[in-house]
Amino acid sequence: MIPTLLAITMLLGHLSAWTWIYNRLHASGLSSRFVRQLEKWVILACLATGGSVFVWLVLRGPVVAATSPHWPDHIMLAWQLICWMMLTYVLTGWLVRRIARREPGPLVANDTQCLDVARILGRRPIGRRLTRMWGAIPGNQILHIQAHHKIVRMPNLPPALAGLRIAHVSDLHMTGQLTREFFDIAFAHLQTWKPDLIAITGDLVDEPACFAWIPATLGQLACPFGIYAVLGNHDQRLADVARLRQTLTDSGIEDLGGRCVLRTIRDVPVRLAGNEQPWFPAAQLPAAQPGALDRATPHPFSILLSHSPDQLPWARRHGFQLMLAGHTHGGQIRLPGIGPIICPSRYGVWYASGLFDRPPTLLHVSRGLSGVHPLRFNCPPEVTLLELRNP
Ligand SMILES: [Fe+2]
Structure with missing residues (x-):
């Protein structure tokens, strides 16, 4: 149960991280041609790394300790932490917006x-x-x-x-x-x-x-x-x-x-x-x-x-x-x-x-x-x- 929950939250965090990059890319003042090229790479990278993470999670489950002697485990652990941090950031923002909406505004x-x-x-x-x-x-x-x-x-x-x-x-x-x-x-x-x-x-x-x-x-x-x-x-x-x-x-x-x-x-x-x-x-x-x-x-x-x-x-x-x-x-x-x-x-x-x-x-x-x-x-x-x- 807990590994499944960890895996789901990690995948949600993965999507949050790439959406964060996508949104900022389109807010930049970079040339439209460059943005459109980069946009394709961002989507491709999101899908490719998301697929790899998914396969990893199915085969091995989330990495829960940094004691493994294998370097891929350390990369996966680092990415897991980034994903969970992103998800926490996104959920906190969502909660703050919901609370702010209740206050009498202009x-x-x-x-x-x-x-x-x-x-x-x-x-x-x-x-x-x-x-x-x-x-x-x-x-x-x-x-x-x-x-x-x-x-x-x-x-x-x-x-x-x-x-x-x-x-x-x-x-x-x-x-x-x-x-x-x-x-x-x-x-x-x-x-x-x-x-x-x-x-x-x-x-x-x-x-x-x-x-x-x-x-x-x-x-x-x-x-x-x-x-x-x-x-x-x-x-x-x-x-x-x-x-x-x-x-x-x-x-x-x-x-x-x-x-x-x-x-x-x-x-x-x-x-x-x-x-x-x-x-x-x-x-x-x-x-x-x-x-x-x-x-x-x-x-x-x-x-x-x-x-x-x-x-x-x-x-x-x-x-x-x-x-x-x-x-x-x-x-x-x-x-x-x-x-x-x-x-x-x-x-x-x-x-x-x-x-x-x-x-x-x-x-x-x-x-x-x-x-x-x-x-x-x-x-x-x-x-x-x-x-x-x-x-
Ligand atoms: Fe527009």
Whole structure:
């Protein structure tokens, strides 16, 4: 009984260790080609070493003492200890997240509306045969958009900004797998909220053929205080990133990538910045420029758009009160009772999706609208309206 339990926990620890490596690899700023190559090796190494460990466990069972004269026993013992340490780390994190979820957070209320895109259109807006097959898997939620209207408590919100409505959309991944109608429905709903400001946090286009969709989708959005965007790691893979930035600008969307601007909203000076690290250079603004990234200049309210939630320490260091991010897709597949496993962040699944109060910054991570892998289980795509309130 005990050897079996030790063997099972070791295999779980083995998977945890390789998932840890996989998640951090996709959070790195390494070139996408290198990441994709390395990703294959990580998966191969996980399977090969996992298979070897499994055979070892079946033949000999777990190593329980370091007294063996054979060196393979010592390697196996060392790997066992690493696996158990990883499993302890993962289980502790899971427990801490569950406890933290019980505490009253910044979310006051959440009104969620489900948009069943296939039902609304009367057909599935899927453009490729293979995606149609994936989409037909029972429980796959790629066409079930959740529109969240979240009322959020912000202790440091200037009173004049109480009730400010910010629409947040991320990870559109326009690939052609989902047709333009899918995005039309999401943005039509977003527009019914009549937001004051719209934030788009990266991974907009994967296929250059979809550039033409931007003026017809995002370009149709309107709000009184502007539409702002940053790019993500998938946008960086495009052969012509400058063309994407130009298309956004031509569509009335302000490109905030590596920039910081000062705007006046309800007579309050609001600093808006975009951080596209680690895939694009950081904002490098002289301190004299309006809205510059120095903490000496007091800003009543600052909003950061970042593709990756990993820039949270940067946001806190620079005194941003609100940070909006995406990139993680909520994990895309969430196991019941466990949650997400795969999450491209150096924090693993900590910031997979939702609201996180890390004073002085409040972070909102969107699950995104789509993805290059057309699979979503217990993790539907989302568009969100954040309504900011004083406590
Ligand atoms: Fe993405």
